[in-house]
Amino acid sequence: MPPLAAPPQCKNPTHLLSPQAMTVFNPLRTIVHWDIDGAFAQFEQVRLGLPDDVPLICSQWGAIIAVNYPARAYGIKRMHNARDAKRLCPTLVVQHVATYREGDTEAGYWDDVDRRTHKVSLDPYRRESLKILAIFREMVPKGELEKASIDEAFMDLTPIVIERLLEQHSYLRTVPPDAPDGLDSPLPTPPPLDWGKAGHVVREGEGEGEAGGEDGQEGSTWGDWALCIGAEVMAGVRAEVWRRLHYTCSAGIAHNKTLAKICSGWKKPNQQTVLRLAATPSFMRDMDFTDIRFLGGKLGSAIAEEYGAKTVGDMLSVTLDDMQAKFGVDSIWVYNVLRGIDHTEVKEKLATKSMLASKNTIPNVTTHREGHHWLTVLAGDLAVRLREARDASPGLWPKTLVLTTRVGWRDGRSRQMAFPYTRALDAAHIVKHARRLWEEHVPSNGFKFCNISLAFHSLEKLEEGQHGIEGFLKRSREEPGEREASVSSGVSEAPAKRRLPTLYTQPKPTLLEEFLGKGQAQPKVDPEERAEEADLSVEPVETKAMAGAQSEGETLDGAGWTCLRCREAFVFPDEEWASRQRAEHEDWHFAADLQAEYGVGGGAPQAPQANGGGNGGRKKKAAKPTGIKAFFPPKK
Incomplete structure (x- = not known):
């Protein structure tokens, strides 16, 4: 056995042999982020059986939502429309996404797509995504897989990496008798490392613009060995996806999610990048910090405005003490992530709890006949998705069906009902109950809806029969709430029976408190459900930056909302948080109104300030923070 030594970033046998050491702080932690190259365009290219070098774009109502790499060679970008792209490349294949039309039980590809009568469907892309995920789970059975969108995911390769590391270096399985500190003794110096099969490796001391060599031999550590093994595992998985499905994907391998995400987009298409710990500072120094996940x-x-900064290097002179003195303890997250430190877990998403089919109607819906048309189309979408979900998880069934309509920029208005079980699930069953909601919800005339949506909520597995008297009693206890045929609500996403909220007497959780887990626990929502208000319910990273697209409510990076009652403005990194915080804020107003009217609520009213200015004792409203201060809780 080689003599014990203390290599850089020293590891000890505990990190290899103790299950308790399998945490986000393990120095051998190996995380990968992968995404399918030009996903929607690749999906369509394979479906059509076209050669790899044929330029193709994927469009929706004339806007480009995905461009394959041969088409990019002609200068075609997502900012173009399909007509302009065709001028740049006369041989370009323009493929519209699948759509639903009234009367069809499946989404299809039609020659006469019309946004006035059709609704976009992502069903074909979801199915391909499931095939890809199945290959990843098959080849990497150990470790968590966190789906980020239809075409990308994070994987924690640490378990399989440690397993292979111990196979290749069996002497690490036991602690030598003369080890001075037992399990806490440093590991022996690692042998030389061959990066030949790892892909592009960022070399120590090189800037971001000079990444990509394969020698990477500057004093290898056991952490480097872990990354190299992870890269070889990932190369094998990518090759298998290509062999079975003919899809290429790119990947980033690093010690945490933030760095892996950055690296996956560094060398594309069909490549992977490894970022060693020692190479991280120089790699990030000249990078625009706005390219970092969540920044x-x-x-x-x-x-950028607060510090006059653009790159990561510009921000490194800001000390933690300075940042926390100005913005509070939660700003440590920003401080750490700028230095490549991220202890976020890779977590498998829980089963989908809701499904939503939505249509931005152009022109507006002004008659019951038009409304019934869209109910039929939306019901067909939900029927297909629920059937597929039940195939994957038998017994799954939604408790509630929700109809929501929106007029202009006003809040959506919703009505809901218990959704009865049927063995013969089809669109007609959904339409029957959706029309009942429509008749209860919509006036006889004088309406003008710009959006109509149907949603399933509270998807759970049904009990198999009655489990004795206990099952009967349980059902009896639940029935009163479910026997309510329908409930009106002024909030577009309020399927549950409304309960009296608690009036906040302390500042509500902020953006960084949510990141750091100091606010409410984040709901386990599938990213595909997060943005289902749009026809493009989840877009790959490449389409999220699309400007001016004419999609039906596409989800862009960041989400904002201004309360019409108090004019408070909110900004969040995605629609999930925006929707949840909006609901919480509206609940706060609801509780405040109740407290003011009836003297009830979750806390005592705050005493009015005595200003002697004849203002009726009303508390003077403090000025709202602006700039970066708006993202942090007020300092006490």
Whole structure:
């Protein structure tokens, strides 16, 4: 056995042999982020059986939502429309996404697509995504897989990496008798490392623009060995996806999610990048910090304005003490992530709890006949998705069906009902109950809806029969709430029976408190459900930056909302948080109204300030923070 030594970033046998050491702080942690190259365009190219070098774009109502790499060679970008793209490349294949039309039980590809009568469907892409995920789970059975969208995911390769590391270096399985500190003794110096099969490796001491060599031999550590093994595992998985499905994907391998995400987009298409710990500072120094996960959008702009900074290097002179003195302890997240430190877990998403089919109607719906048309189309979408979900998880069934309509920029208005079980699930069953909601919800005339949506909520597995008297009694206890045929609501996403909310007497959780887990626990929502208000319910990273697209409510990086009652503005990194915080804020107003009217609520009313200014004792409203301060809780 080689003599014991203390290599850089020293590891000890505990990190290899103790299950308790399998945490986000393990120095051998190996995380990969992968995404399908030009996903929607690749999916369509394979479906059509076209050669790999044929230029193709994927369009929706004339807007480009995906461009394959041969088409990019002609200068075609997502900012173009399909007509302009065709001028740049006369041989370009333009493929519209699948759509639903009234009367069809499956989405299809039609020659006469019309946004006035059709609804976009992502069903074909979801199915391909499931095939890809199945290959990843088959080849990497150990470790968590966190789906980020239809075409991308994070994987924690640490378990399989440690397993292979011990297979290749069996002497690490036991602690030598003369080890001075037992399990806490440093590991022996690692042998030389061959990066030949790892892909592009960022070399130590090189800037971001000079990444990509394969020698990477500057004093290898056991952490480097872990990354190299993870890269070889990932190369094998990518090759298998290509062999079975003919899809290429790119990947980033690093010690945490933030760095892996950055690296996956560094060398594309069909390549992977490994970022060693020692090479991280130079790799990130000249990078725009707005390219870092969660530091784009308005938060990144606020940081840039506050510090006059653009790159990560510009921010490194800001000390933690200075940042926390100005913005509080939660700003440590920003401080850490700018230095490549991220202890976020890779977590498998829980089963989908809701499904939503939505249509931005152009022109507006003004008659019951038009409304019934869209109910039929939306019901067909939900029927297909629920059937597929039940195939994957038998017994799954939604408790509630929700109809929501929206007029202009006003809040959506919803009505819901218990959704009865049937063995013969089809669109007609959904339409029957959706029309009942429609008749209860919509006036006889004088309406003008710009959006109509149907949603299933509270998807759970049904009990198999009655489990004795206990099952009967349980059902009896639940029935009163479910026997309510329908409930009106002024909030577009309020399927549950409304309960009296608690009036906040302390500042509500902020953006960074949510990141750090100091606010409410984040709901386990599938990213595909997060943005289902749009026909493009989840877009790959490449389409989220699309400007001016004419999609039906596409989800862009960041989400904002201004309360019409108090004019408070909110900014969040995605629609999930925006929707949840909006509901919480509206609940706060609801509780405040109740407290003011009846003297009830979750806390005592705050005493009015005595200003002696004849203002009726009303408390003077404090000025709202602006810039980066808006993203942090007020300092006490």
